[in-house]
Amino acid sequence: MGNGLDKRIERFMNWMKREQIELALITTPTNVYYLTGFYTNPHERFMGLFLTVTGDVFLIVPELDKNQAIEKSGLSSVLGYSDSEGPDFIIEKMVQVNRNTRMGxxxxxxxxxxVLWLQRLLQVENFLDLESGFNELRLIKDETEIKFLQEAAHFADRAVEIGIQSLKIGKSELEIIAEIEYQLKKQGIERMSFDTMVLTGKKSALPHGKPGKDKIQEGDFVLFDLGVVFNGYCSDISRTVVMGTPSEEQRKIYTIVKQAQQMAINAVKPNISIKQIDLSARNYISKAGYGEYFIHRTGHGLGLDVHEYPSIHEKNEGILKEGMVFTIEPGIYVPQVGGVRIEDDVIVTRNGVRVLTSFTKELIQIGM
Amino acid sequence: MGNGLDKRIERFMNWMKREQIELALITTPTNVYYLTGFYTNPHERFMGLFLTVTGDVFLIVPELDKNQAIEKSGLSSVLGYSDSEGPDFIIEKMVQVNRNTRMGxxxxxxxxxxVLWLQRLLQVENFLDLESGFNELRLIKDETEIKFLQEAAHFADRAVEIGIQSLKIGKSELEIIAEIEYQLKKQGIERMSFDTMVLTGKKSALPHGKPGKDKIQEGDFVLFDLGVVFNGYCSDISRTVVMGTPSEEQRKIYTIVKQAQQMAINAVKPNISIKQIDLSARNYISKAGYGEYFIHRTGHGLGLDVHEYPSIHEKNEGILKEGMVFTIEPGIYVPQVGGVRIEDDVIVTRNGVRVLTSFTKELIQIGM
Structure with missing residues (x-):
């Protein structure tokens, strides 16, 4: 395998040992990728990575994924099944369990x-949950992961730049999105981290707004929220610009969000409690009188999933550690006026913080 | 509600009665949309439509979806919950069950x-499966659905046209996909039915190939497989063209697939067995000597999901009925040479068939 993947499996097996889990079945594509380097989404077909606490590892995949699975994972035990036979026979042959086996x-x-099929097949009655094991392992990013996250962040910067360059009064939100994704695809990007969001005017005040045919008008805030997937790793960036000259209130809101976001970034360093990051932004916005309009947490972890641990909210007593990667994205949303969100991806370093996204946060006035 | 949606709920409740299911909890977004007209994907948040066999209907949604849910569904009972309280309290209050309740x-x-959370909350031990109820209901499309499917098919035709117009020696598969999706987004299309596929040269022989930076070369088959979502309904079309003058073998393969596909279409009418459609194409291809290269079923049902019932394969003894909608997509894939697939969406009419997709099936030679 190489690339430190053996080590990931070893660390996961150590976690299993601590939790007294004898057998783990991993079926989530990102977790299989995390442990083996092989990614596929087999949709309705079964794919499963089996690990025993005694060190056995084998991967069961649909026959048509087998060659790729061997090549990418380097595992010595990859078993393929055809559509007509199904995976039942292989699983029964490979897996030794009884109804009391502690299986996750x-x-x-x-x-x-x-689950019902596994219960019938293996006679195991209860299944433990592996989630916390993966949360723990994936929480701290290693060098390879950071490289991919940095690359994904570069493309996110580029995407915002494309979007801003294509802004024009009268164009629709969907047209801007089309332009961004077109240019990225041409550069070889296959997938966005989530549905690209471009919201204009009053809609920028809706954190869950849906882009549509709404046309960009003079004086609008235009809010971008998007991300790019690079080698499986996600970025996530938000920027807000204004069409023409900002009103006094627009300028005020923007400046508060920008300052709040910077304060949260400045707070990042190992060994503080996670809630302090949220509170740095939140207290600043509250003191400026806009607390009721900052209606979501300050950020979320980032990795193979666009939402993972840690969650950056005001009640998270967890401790920040070197190698954690997350977003910092405070916002102010004034109904009927508009919203501003500014979001960067950051990594906790030994002494502080490194910001992965780098697109400017000065207020851009389009057409000025 | 109107739009015949009351009727859909009524029909589902009749199915529940027949199956002796007292309470149904529906959480799949497309099934909730099918019964209520309201669509949302709440991701990790809970959304559930509860139906009792005695006629009660209520929908539980995250608070931020509530207004839209009321507006779109017209249901008199829509209940919202906040993130801090969660849905538990509402469910406990609204749902009267005991451990023997037949709940689906x-x-x-x-x-x-x-499921574990529901078992704890409601004390129900076993849950029945609602899948066959939805398969039965959604199998026959009504007028509104056919209108949407027809519109989705028109956009699929348009997408192929855009793709073919943008073909050029030296361009990559991903560039062609970018062009197609860009133009569609500009026309207001928000979503494709699945990842758009453009495969060139030898890769056209891989039914599960993944588009990449491979460049289009003189003499290549270029295979398009794509679909568009319109008002929730999916289309799915495949066309294959050749760059320049086809070789003799390319022309031969193309002609066989085209003829086989037409024979399968011609076979469609109510009250025949479904396998006959598959066999019409399969037998023709086999007699032409390419049977071993036609390695998948002839088609699949189409609706809110891009793969649904009926499955058009050679062992399906089911009976074709008016209002069924599915794809007809035979193909021949010769390793190291290339593949041809031609796919249309069709609906079974009272007397025969209507083809929803209409892009030409003559062999197009690009640059000739």
């Missing part, structure tokens, strides 16, 4: 039908 | 963690 699955990512 | 869920679409 990813409870939040496996459907009930699959 | 969508086993294949609900994760195990949610």
């Amino acid at each position: 699955i990813e409870q939040g990512n496996i459907n009930y039908k699959t | 869920i969508e086993q294949g679409n609900i994760n195990y963690k949610t």
Whole structure:
């Protein structure tokens, strides 16, 4: 395998040992990728990585993924099954369990039908949850991961730049999105981290707004929120610009968000409690009189998933550690006026913080 | 509600009666949309439509979806919950069950963690599966659905046209995809039915190939497989063209697939067995000597999901009925040479068939 992947499996097995889990079945594509380097989404077909606490590792995949799985994972034990036979026979042959075996699955990512099938096949009655093991492992990013996250962040910067360059009075939100994704695809990007968001005017005040045919007008805030996937790793950036000259209130709101976001970034360093980052931004916005309009947490972890641990909210008593990667994205949303959100991706370093996204945060006035 | 949606709920309740299911909890976004007209994907948040066999209907949604849910569904009972309180309290208050209640869920679409939570909350021990109820209901499309499917098919035709117009020696597969999706987004299309596929040269012989930076070369087959979502309904079309003058073998393969596809279309009418459609194409291809290169079923149902019932394969003894909608997409894939697939969406009419997609199936030679 190489690339430190053996080590990831070893660390996961150590976690299993601590939790007294004898057998783990991993079916979530990102977790299989995390441990093996092989990614596929087999949709309705079964794919499973089996690990035993005694050190056995084998991967079961649909026959048509087998060659790729061997090549990418370097695992010595990859087993393929055809559509006509299904995976049942292989699993029964490979897996030795009884009804009391302490077996773990990813409870939040496996459907009930699959669980019922496993119960019939293996006679195991209860399944433990592997989620906290993966949360723990994936929380701290290693060098390879940071390289990919940095690259994803570069493309996010580029995406915002494309979007801003294509802004024009009368164009629709969907047209701007089309332009961004077109240019990125041409540069070889296959996938965005989530549905690209461009919201204009009053809609910028809706954190869950849906882009549509709404046309950009003079005086609008235009809010971008988007991300790019690079080698499986996600970026996530938000920037807000104004069409023409900002009103006094627009300028005021923008300046508060920008300052709040910077204060949260400045707070980042190892060994503080996570809530302090949220509170740095939140207290500043509250003191400026806009507390009621900052209606979400300050950020979320980032990695193979665009939302993962840690969650940057005001009640998270957890401790910040070197190698954690997350977003910092305070916002102010004034109904009927508009919203501003500024978001960067950051990594906790030994002594402080490194910001992965780098697109300017000065207030850009389009057409001025 | 109107738009015949009351009727859909009524029909579903009749199915529940027949199956002796007292209470149904529906959480799949497309099924909730099918029964209510309201669509949202609440991701990790809970959304559930509860139906009792005695006629009660209520929908539980995250607070931020509530207004939209009321507006779109017209249901008199829509209940919202905040993130801080969660849905538990509302469910406990609204749902009267005991451990023997015959309660149904969508086993294949609900994760195990949610099931464990429901078991704790409601004390129900076993959950029945609602899947066959939805398969039965959604199998026959009504007038509104057919209108949307037809519109989705028009956009699929348009997408292929855009793709073909942008073909050029030296461009990559990803560039062509970018062009297609850019133009569609500009026309207001928000979503494709699945990842758009453009495969060139030898890669056209891989039914599960992944588009990349491969460049289009003289003499290549270029295979398009894509679909568009319109008002929630999916289309799915494939066309194959050749760059320049086709070789004799390319022309031969193309002609066989085209003829086989037409024969399968011609076979469609109510009250025949479904396998006959598959066999019409399969037997023709086999007699032409390419049977071993036609390695998948002839088609699949189409609707709110891009793969649904009926499955058009050679062992499906089911009976074709008026209002069924599916794809017809035979193909021949010769390793190291290339592949051809031609796919249309069709609906079974009272007397025969209507083809929803209409882009030409003559062999197009690019640059000739």
